[in-house]
Amino acid sequence: MAKLQKSIDKQNALFKATLALINNGGIQEASMAKVAKMANVSPATIYIYFENKQDLVNQLYLNVKASFSKSAFDAYNESLPVKKSFEHIWFNIAKFKMAYSQEAEFLSQCDNAPLIDLEIRKEGLVHLQPLLDLWKRGQEEGIIKEISPFLLYAYSIYPMAFYLSSVVNDICPLGDDMLKSAFQLAWDSIKV
Amino acid sequence: MAKLQKSIDKQNALFKATLALINNGGIQEASMAKVAKMANVSPATIYIYFENKQDLVNQLYLNVKASFSKSAFDAYNESLPVKKSFEHIWFNIAKFKMAYSQEAEFLSQCDNAPLIDLEIRKEGLVHLQPLLDLWKRGQEEGIIKEISPFLLYAYSIYPMAFYLSSVVNDICPLGDDMLKSAFQLAWDSIKV
DNA sequence: GAGTAATTAATAAATGTTCATTCTTTTTTT
DNA sequence: AAAAAAAGAATGAACATTTATTAATTACTC
Numbered sequence: 001m002a003k004l005q006k007s008i009d010k011q012n013a014l015f016k017a018t019l020a021l022i023n024n025g026g027i028q029e030a031s032m033a034k035v036a037k038m039a040n041v042s043p044a045t046i047y048i049y050f051e052n053k054q055d056l057v058n059q060l061y062l063n064v065k066a067s068f069s070k071s072a073f074d075a076y077n078e079s080l081p082v083k084k085s086f087e088h089i090w091f092n093i094a095k096f097k098m099a100y101s102q103e104a105e106f107l108s109q110c111d112n113a114p115l116i117d118l119e120i121r122k123e124g125l126v127h128l129q130p131l132l133d134l135w136k137r138g139q140e141e142g143i144i145k146e147i148s149p150f151l152l153y154a155y156s157i158y159p160m161a162f163y164l165s166s167v168v169n170d171i172c173p174l175g176d177d178m179l180k181s182a183f184q185l186a187w188d189s190i191k192v
Numbered sequence: 193m194a195k196l197q198k199s200i201d202k203q204n205a206l207f208k209a210t211l212a213l214i215n216n217g218g219i220q221e222a223s224m225a226k227v228a229k230m231a232n233v234s235p236a237t238i239y240i241y242f243e244n245k246q247d248l249v250n251q252l253y254l255n256v257k258a259s260f261s262k263s264a265f266d267a268y269n270e271s272l273p274v275k276k277s278f279e280h281i282w283f284n285i286a287k288f289k290m291a292y293s294q295e296a297e298f299l300s301q302c303d304n305a306p307l308i309d310l311e312i313r314k315e316g317l318v319h320l321q322p323l324l325d326l327w328k329r330g331q332e333e334g335i336i337k338e339i340s341p342f343l344l345y346a347y348s349i350y351p352m353a354f355y356l357s358s359v360v361n362d363i364c365p366l367g368d369d370m371l372k373s374a375f376q377l378a379w380d381s382i383k384v
Numbered sequence: 385g386a387g388t389a390a391t392t393a394a395t396a397a398a399t400g401t402t403c404a405t406t407c408t409t410t411t412t413t414t
Numbered sequence: 415a416a417a418a419a420a421a422g423a424a425t426g427a428a429c430a431t432t433t434a435t436t437a438a439t440t441a442c443t444c
Contacts, residue, residue, distance in 0.1 A: 026306045042391050112304040114218045150364040154354040155377040159346040172342040185347045189381035234425045
């Protein structure tokens with residue numbers, strides 16, 4: 001067992017514990033002591049891997065965001081037509097949110113509460129470029145409405161957070177047809 | 193000056209301080225000591241008006257949610273056609289979020305972070321009924337898609353939170369046309 | 385046995401909450 | 415209408431815990 005691997009494992013254990021605690025009771029319930037206990041580690045050990053608590057949370061955010069972005073553009077092929085491309089990315093994101101609902105919940109908490117330093121949050125947005133490019137292409141082809149990417153995101157991607165959190169909390173049912181409906185809404189809103 | 197009025201004033205000062213602090217740095221920055229100082233009150237005084245910190249935050253949530261709902265259905269007339277009705281409510285909400293951006297920001301923080309007790313959160317949803325009724329009418333008339341109200345909300349109302357927070361943070365410009373575009377997206381997504 | 389990883393134990397500061405007490409207002413008695 | 419009594423509102427200081435963070439010490443690996 002390589003030393004490096006062990007380090008990574010311990011980091012991941014800390015990430016996992018922090019994520020679970022923050023998801024359950026917010027940042028106020030995620031004390032360093034609890035994180036340490038949940039990761040089977042002494043509190044002092046955390047400071048070997050992270051500068052301080054804020055750094056721990058920031059790094060967790062970047063970590064989760066990276067895995068989100070990776071999923072979003074998994075097997076993405078720019079050569080497909082605009083709608084097909086968008087559909088591909090959209091369902092990738094939906095799949096991520098279903099499969100990693102804890103991570104998804106954490107991300108939307110970060111996007112709406114002042115948990116993460118602003119610079120770090122900006123850093124996490126970088127990976128979205130392919131989607132912005134796609135929208136631009138769609139607009140040039142006259143397929144997608146000529147409006148700010150903020151609006152496009154707000155109406156075609158952002159709603160998934162709400163809908164899928166309802167699903168996860170068992171307030172709202174889920175079926176394959178349900179997901180298709182959701183995509184239809186997303187596409188109807190941004191298509192020209 | 194009636195005693196009752198003075199009580200209400202003090203409660204409102206506490207609400208205002210709590211809101212500001214939570215908005216700025218999350219619940220962890222809103223200590224009872226800071227809330228008290230900001231409201232020009234002794235920490236012990238808070239416990240005359242509220243059971244404990246959680247109760248303070250819960251009551252604040254209900255208070256803000258009530259004023260939100262009131263705005264949403266301001267001058268709302270059920271006798272108008274479905275689209276006109278929806279437009280009315282939609283712009284009411286938009287106006288609220290612009291005029292009371294602090295309150296709006298707080299609400300979306302509450303909806304995505306475990307700040308508020310679940311029962312209290314449910315209590316805050318009650319006032320949305322007229323909108324649900326409207327959607328039902330629209331569906332009966334074949335104007336609005338036959339899908340779960342969760343999806344309808346996720347795509348026609350929820351996006352405003354994202355878009356208008358971008359506006360407030362000066363990341364995204366705002367114009368009257370911009371708002372009209374946003375409404376167009378909302379309507380396009382749910383209309384049949 | 386050198387060097388790093390991890391722990392225990394300790395730090396000061398901050399946390400939510402309560403206490404005994406004072407100040408202010410209202411009610412009762414004269 | 416004035417004085418006395420009761421009640422209520424507000425306070426600052428103190429409470430025991432908990433907080434994030436470090437210093438000193440031990441365990442482990444190469």
